Amino acid sequence: MSQAINAYYTITASSEFREKERLREKARHDEAQALYNADRNAKIGIARNLLEMNMPHDQIAKATDLTLEEIDSL
Numbered sequence: 001m002s003q004a005i006n007a008y009y010t011i012t013a014s015s016e017f018r019e020k021e022r023l024r025e026k027a028r029h030d031e032a033q034a035l036y037n038a039d040r041n042a043k044i045g046i047a048r049n050l051l052e053m054n055m056p057h058d059q060i061a062k063a064t065d066l067t068l069e070e071i072d073s074l
Contacts, residue, residue, distance in 0.1 A: 043064040043065065043066055044064075044066070044070075044074065046063070046064055047060050047063075047064045047066055047070075047071055047074055048074055050063065050064075051071070051074060057071050057072065
């Protein structure tokens with residue numbers, strides 16, 4: 001068991017391992033950011049459609065979770 005623990009510490013201490021972990025973390029962050037932006041763009045598109053239908057801004061805010069300021073700027 002101690003050999004396995006020592007091997008783990010040796011591997012995780014290497015610069016190659018740390019770089020791979022940094023790249024994995026960056027990929028996770030980039031994916032989360034892409035999903036957030038896709039969701040936000042969808043909400044903005046829905047808000048624009050509701051504005052064209054003359055729906056009140058407060059109802060659009062409730063439907064899309066956008067702020068009134070964001071809706072007014074569309």
